[in-house]
Amino acid sequence: MTDPRGSTAPAALVCDGLAYAFGEIKAVDDLELSVRAGEVFGLLGPNGAGKTTAIRCITTLLPVPAGMVRVFGHDAAKERMAVRRLLGYVPQQLSADAGLTGRENVELFARVFDVTRRERAARVARVLEAVGLTPAADRLAKTYSGGMIRRLELAQALVSAPRLLMLDEPTIGLDPIARTSVWEHINAVRAATGMTVLVTTHSMDEADQYCDRVALMHRGRIHALGTPAQLRSELADRRREEGEQDPRPTLEDVFRDVAGSGLDEQGGDFRDVRSTRRTASRVG
Numbered sequence: 001m002t003d004p005r006g007s008t009a010p011a012a013l014v015c016d017g018l019a020y021a022f023g024e025i026k027a028v029d030d031l032e033l034s035v036r037a038g039e040v041f042g043l044l045g046p047n048g049a050g051k052t053t054a055i056r057c058i059t060t061l062l063p064v065p066a067g068m069v070r071v072f073g074h075d076a077a078k079e080r081m082a083v084r085r086l087l088g089y090v091p092q093q094l095s096a097d098a099g100l101t102g103r104e105n106v107e108l109f110a111r112v113f114d115v116t117r118r119e120r121a122a123r124v125a126r127v128l129e130a131v132g133l134t135p136a137a138d139r140l141a142k143t144y145s146g147g148m149i150r151r152l153e154l155a156q157a158l159v160s161a162p163r164l165l166m167l168d169e170p171t172i173g174l175d176p177i178a179r180t181s182v183w184e185h186i187n188a189v190r191a192a193t194g195m196t197v198l199v200t201t202h203s204m205d206e207a208d209q210y211c212d213r214v215a216l217m218h219r220g221r222i223h224a225l226g227t228p229a230q231l232r233s234e235l236a237d238r239r240r241e242e243g244e245q246d247p248r249p250t251l252e253d254v255f256r257d258v259a260g261s262g263l264d265e266q267g268g269d270f271r272d273v274r275s276t277r278r279t280a281s282r283v284g
C-alpha cells in the first residue's frame, strides 16, 4: 500500500491490547494499532474517544497498565528512556513557556532531550529555520500568534531529531494558511529524514489530505482503519447497496457512520458543525 519500504520494515509503533482507565472510565480499551515506519497516520475520533490518553501512554507520560506498546521494537513499559529518545511530542495543551524567547524554548527541549552542548546551538537554529521562525526567534513567545506558537512547539518536538513525531491536534485554532504552513513544515522534515508521524485532528479535510492511513477511535477502541480513499469507497459501496444514486461520502461521513449515535450520548462533536448540517440538509 503506502509503505514505501514494504511490509518487512519494522513498525514504528505497535499497541497491542493497550488499556488505560481513570477510575471507572475506560479511556483506552484494548487498543490495537500498528503504524508503519515512514507513514503519516491519523488517529481520529470524537471528544473523549481516548486519543490523548493513548498518546500519553505511548509517550511514557502515563504507565502502560495493561497490554503492550512498542516503539521501533522498544517496550514503552520496560525501556522508557529508549522510547523517549525516539519520540517527539506536541501535546494538545499549549506547552511553550510564554516568558522565554522562541530560541530559549527550543534550547530547553534540546537540553532535556540530551542534545550535546557542542551540537545544541546549530541544531536549535536549524529547527527554528525549518519551521520559519528564524526572524522571530529572539522575541518572547508571549508576543507570538497562535500559529507561531504551534510552529514553535513543532520545533521543540523536532530538536531531538525524533523518528516518531506525535502531534496531538497540532493545527487546532489555526487559520487555513497557518494550518497549511504547519503541514508544509512537517512534510519537509519528513522528506529529509523519513520520520514517522502520528497525528490527531478533528479536521476531516486535513486528515484526508495529509494522512496516508487513518484510524477511527471511539470509546477507547479502533472501529475502522485504512487509507482515507479506502474508507470513503467502502462507505460509498454500502450506500450504493442501499440504493443511493450518487454516493460520494466524505471522510466526515465515514466518521459519522462509524461513531453513529454514540456521538450524541458522549457530547462529542465536530468543530465544523455548520458544514455537517449543510450536508445533512442536502441529503435529507
Ligand SMILES: Nc1ncnc2c1ncn2[C@@H]1O[C@H](COP(=O)(O)OP(=O)(O)OP(=O)(O)O)[C@@H](O)[C@H]1O
Pocket (backbone or CB within 6 Å): 022, 025, 026, 027, 045, 046, 047, 048, 049, 050, 051, 052, 053, 054, 092
Ligand atoms: N486526567 C483525567 N482524569 C479523569 N478522566 C480523564 C482524564 N483525562 C481523560 N479522562 C477521560 O478519559 C476519556 C478519554 O479522554 P481523552 O482526553 O483521552 O480523549 P480524546 O480522544 O483525546 O478527546 P479530545 O478529542 O476531546 O481531545 C474521557 O472520558 C475523559 O473524560
Ligand SMILES: [Mg+2]
Pocket (backbone or CB within 6 Å): 051, 052, 053, 092, 168
Ligand atoms: Mg485529546
